[in-house]
Amino acid sequence: MINIIAILMFFISFFGLITSHSMIKSIVFTVLMESAVILFFLSLGFQSGIIPPIGVNLENLEHVADPLPQALMITAIIIGVAVTTIKITILMSFFRKFKTTDWDEARILSHHHEEDENNND
Amino acid sequence: MEILGNIIIILGIIFMLFGVIGIFRYQNFFVRILIASKIDTVGALTVVIGLAVKHGFSFFSLRVVLLLVLMFIINPMVTHIIARSAYESGQNIDGSVDDIEEGNE
């Protein structure tokens, strides 16, 4: 059930990505997408009354969570935040130059040299 | 001990319930922030005290009490800073808006 919620979240953020005109929103939706995947990983082997894989003599216990996805997801979270900071920085540099956060406007503005040349031909 | 703890936790949840009703009841920003801070402080603190009582005298309770102290310090500060910055950015006490920058919808 939780994995279905994660998939739903994944596609809600996908919907956000294909509808939003704002760069900030797009960055936020990629963060949401990452969260959805992380939730999916952590929900692998979920059962009610699950306990974290911390302590001794875990091998006898049935309800211990899978430690591997957790370790993987810590890695994924950190990579996610590093990439997000880079994205924010690019966004700021971009905004400083062109004063816009709209994808379409940004495209027209940043390609305008080419466009002019095409019109001249 | 456990029954006492449960009673205190339920009391805390009732405080929170009143707080939530209050937020919807009043329209003035400052009244709302006052009530919201009640949820943070009174409600959450009571629940945490209840937890500590429920677990008795143990290491877990010690940690919970530490948490309680932190909440006791931080929550009022946060409320204070929200209210103050609202005031400074032009929200009047009587509820009218001075020149707060609002993006048009």
Next chain:
Amino acid sequence: MIYLLLVLWLFLAFCIIGEKRNIRIVIYLCVFSFISSISFLILGSPDAAMAEAAIGTFTGIFFIICFEKHRELRFNEKNASVFSRDEDPPDIDDERAVQALLKLRKKARARTRGKHNAKSILQRYLAPGLFSILLFILFIVFLPGGEANPYLRNQFLTQFSEHVGGENAVTAIYLAYRVYDTLFEALVLVIAVVAVIHMSYSSDILVKGGKPSHVGQYVVVVSVLRVICAIVLLFGFYLIMNGHITAGGGFQGGLFIAAFFICRYLVYDIYDLPITKVIRMEELVFLSTVIFAVLIVFLGTINHLPPVFHIVYMIVMNFLIGLKVACGFLILFYRYIAIERR
């Protein structure tokens, strides 16, 4: 309980879709991370929950500093384009170039605005919505059935205390079995720091003349933070030193130490951080992390060492990673408050 939280989680995503003001989007994002963090905790992974909580806070802070630098970004995405000459001169000095850019912007705006206005909300959202629902349904139809294969889980749970030691299986995997991944993850942070410094506009690499925090007038805040910041630092070191026994570890502890420096910035208005030295330190720590990992794990030394040294290895490794993460986020924070200042 968890389903209730997750429904709220989904609801927040819808809120972000419908919201137009950027500052609110970021606040929703922070709440979103908070809820994810609690859900992760309920799913039995306190380490990931702690990382997510800290990360959510930091991402929010970075976004808000970014908005503080360009106040027009805070509100409506459509309003975020007040282009006045006197206020913020663009990079190009030449008057004609500015005029050309202005004209072009006007043209671009007219073109896109026309497109935006032509469609109603239904037209804008119907086709993408149907497309997303279609993808979702396809996904659900082909969802593989069957239970999760517990092979590696059982292997790790039964063998980690013998192989690596400690009581936290996640830390054991993170620092010993998959330390190769961890090194690359540390590398990504190094790259992010270097990239942010390279790509952001600031007159100097030093943060000299950065913006004072102006929190000094908030007497309550300053006096409370002065007490809190010591606890934050202590808690950070607690997490690092006990990473192998309880939840937490180098990364989470490092974030707390970085938070301590942010408190310090707020309380004492210290913004003359010698950034070049911190960068150098960060990279030295990264180098020593790699070399340490190579010496202990990659050469297979860990299997020949007595179990006590396993614990020592994990504490040292956690400490190095914590120091690295703290330096990295410290540089990021100070860089963000220094760039594009007014």
Next chain:
Amino acid sequence: MLIYLVIAPILFAVLLYLFPTSKISKSIVIVAQALLVAAAFVLFYQSRTNEISLNIGDYGGFLGITLAVDQLSAIFLILTVVIFFALTIYNIGENNSKFFWFLLFLLEGTLIGLFLTRDIFNIFVLAEVTTVLGAIFLMYHRIRRSMYDGLVYLMVNVIVMQFYLFGIGFLYMLTGVLDMDQSALVIATTLDNSQLTLPFALIKTAIAAKCSLLPLMTFLPKVHSIPDAPSSVGTILSCLQVKAGIYLFLRFRHIFQGIDASSFFLILGIITAVFGIILALGQTNIKSILAYSTIAQVGLIVIGLSLEGTYSYIGSLYHVFSHAIAKATLFLSAGIIMRVYDTLEMSKIKGVLKEIPVVGFVTILAILSMTGAPLFSGNISKYFMMSEANFIIYPIIILINLGTITVFIKYATILFGKMPAVTEEEIDEAKATGVLQEDRDNIERTGFFAKAEAIILRIDIFKEIAVVLLAILCLLGGIFGTELIGLLFHYDVVIRFADIAEKAIIFVCSWGAGYFIYRFAVKKNASLKFIGHLDLNFRTICVSIGGFFALTLLVVGVVLS
């Protein structure tokens, strides 16, 4: 040994960055690079006899991460170090900051890591690192277009890698391991195809975007050909990053053995190649032509890999090699051309052969190799690719080659003619619009100043050495083709002289036909130009990712089963 090939460049890069002086001694860089090449060749030599593998930490039981070199990894490893060596020579004469070398060595280390690792999740981590590094490298000069395209590149790759991560989540759930070979074994023994459809589609979506297959192909070449980015980054992205996609394609085909989607990828490859050629013909910018022709060649490689048979497999892999080297030659010489002419527009570049004869000559050699002329490496690879094609695929490959020839005839027009002079008005206008101002920061574009200030521009001798070396490699790869294949693939191949003669005739005819097509159909075709400047915006790229995912899911789940 294995691990130091990955760790050493990374350590070296960080040490360079820590180095107190801002200028890096050139001899250090070149010695480090030469050592890496030597290490890679030693490793290749060792791996010929038996597969070398290393389980990090010696934990066994698939608990740790395994690195291994087999035949496939070794080929890509050699390719990576050779191209990076050429890039180092190319950049050695330039006044690059240490940040440049930092990025270059990190990219080399992570790409080698990507080719060596056998862990599915580790591939995700390394792919993210290479993406981030590529994006930063694109924005090295921090100007104009590169920021928008760099942001799009970063965002799209991050989204695509989320699909990949989702896929390996399902794979881990089903197989319980993260090791490639073991999961292939588990999949072959215990799982059936209906369970694997979803992870297959998710992972293939990511890989298709990495090697820019059908719906995603208009965005990657745009990124590869950003005029403001250093030409080294275009080379790395176009020659190695795209090839990394091919590598992952092969690896995951091995994992999902049960799902036979080769006919699907065959069709995709054909369509990709055709579209790549049409788009390349519509370009007016020399770097974009090169970038789009990469897409066509990737399509060709995917066709070859989807055919059954050893010869076509070997031919395709050899084509990865020969195409990468020829494309690197062309990209780097385009960098030199850009420096001299200070433009990438074809209409303004004329008479390269007369102005910079070495570069012109090298360009001719590389074009001959790309189009598959006899005696060049492109010929050998295409020969083997076609030797097992059936009667439908055979003419298609010849037609695709004809298209490639037409594209390169268009490209070759820059070689002849007379170099146009710079007028006073142009200089005035450049000063007025601020282009000149911007170029001050841009190290690569100096030709304009030379012209404007009437200085004779001297081309860096190291750049010429690099491109000449690469061109010689193209030629060697053709002359010693069979020996090289024997060395790389451990497989003795025979080339019949009659076939070569037949190919030569077809080749000459193709050149004739290509020239006529170019002369009468391409040269002044407005609609081609319109198609060439088709530009997907960010939302459309996301939609096409989703569309590709749905298509793969439906084809694999419904049509093929």
